[in-house]
Amino acid sequence: RDIDAQANERIERALDVLQDHALKAFQTVERSISEINEVLRGLSDGQIRASESDLFLRFKRTQQALPQIESIWAFDRDGHPLVSSTILPVPRDLDNSDRSYFTAQKDADHGTYIGEVIPARVGSLRFFVVSGRRQGEQAGRFNGVIGVTVMPEHFSEFYRKLSRGHDAFALARADGTFLARFPETRHETLATANELPGQIRQNPEAGLVTMVSQIDNTERRIGYRKVPGFDVFVAAGIETAALRSEFWTTTLTQFAIGLPAGLAITAGAFYALRRGERSA
Numbered sequence: 221r222d223i224d225a226q227a228n229e230r231i232e233r234a235l236d237v238l239q240d241h242a243l244k245a246f247q248t249v250e251r252s253i254s255e256i257n258e259v260l261r262g263l264s265d266g267q268i269r270a271s272e273s274d275l276f277l278r279f280k281r282t283q284q285a286l287p288q289i290e291s292i293w294a295f296d297r298d299g300h301p302l303v304s305s306t307i308l309p310v311p312r313d314l315d316n317s318d319r320s321y322f323t324a325q326k327d328a329d330h331g332t333y334i335g336e337v338i339p340a341r342v343g344s345l346r347f348f349v350v351s352g353r354r355q356g357e358q359a360g361r362f363n364g365v366i367g368v369t370v371m372p373e374h375f376s377e378f379y380r381k382l383s384r385g386h387d388a389f390a391l392a393r394a395d396g397t398f399l400a401r402f403p404e405t406r407h408e409t410l411a412t413a414n415e416l417p418g419q420i421r422q423n424p425e426a427g428l429v430t431m432v433s434q435i436d437n438t439e440r441r442i443g444y445r446k447v448p449g450f451d452v453f454v455a456a457g458i459e460t461a462a463l464r465s466e467f468w469t470t471t472l473t474q475f476a477i478g479l480p481a482g483l484a485i486t487a488g489a490f491y492a493l494r495r496g497e498r499s500a
Contacts, residue, residue, distance in 0.1 A: 231443035238454035253352040279305035288374040293367045321351040375400035388457040
């Protein structure tokens with residue numbers, strides 16, 4: 221019982237740290253999207269293209285000030301880039317209208333939307349995009365998207381430093397797909413496990429469950445918690461094998477200490493009994 225209680229307490233402490241880290245990271249990205257919107261407010265697509273060099277430098281300063289951000293992009297209503305923090309000039313023929321973060325914002329104003337991990341169109345980078353609608357003068361009209369690409373490594377490296385060997389940490393969407401994980405895996409978009417999305421539907425704020433990971437087939441006790449204001453969750457897990465090992469180590473240690481003491485007490489009692497019999 222003590223080991224179970226300690227494991228649950230350790231998971232809760234880890235969730236406190238993970239939730240705070242994720243909340244600060246996403247709030248910072250959300251503020252960056254708002255700032256970019258203010259910079260672009262009132263500018264037509266043509267004016268943005270004409271000011272691309274100046275906007276590139278401004279976007280780049282924002283990107284370099286925030287370690288979790290890999291790049292910042294502004295797209296027109298058809299999914300073509302207008303300006304970026306990493307490429308000057310942007311490729312005008314690039315079409316991102318099929319990306320989930322773009323279609324989600326086009327279909328409805330989701331506020332801050334966090335997409336799944338995706339590969340770059342060019343190169344080998346993998347990232348997820350935090351997006352918001354471009355705000356124009358006419359409320360409710362779709363003008364395009366502000367997209368901020370975030371590297372999963374920003375989170376997985378933090379998780380690596382936090383781990384104590386048998387721990388697993390993750391950042392996941394409500395549908396169970398990973399955004400970041402430690403131990404790291406090449407299958408970032410694989411569902412964490414069949415049970416987790418179901419658990420989230422039943423207990424949408426926080427929960428504790430024991431399950432076998434589909435990624436490494438390891439059974440863990442996993443606690444999860446929603447990041448306030450965002451449709452993502454942090455999770456912390458401890459291998460049940462490690463808990464069993466700790467149980468047996470503790471039991472054998474106590475047995476090793478208690479057995480000699482018990483034998484000594486028994487021998488002393490037996491000796492006292494025999495002396496008492498002889499005295500009688």
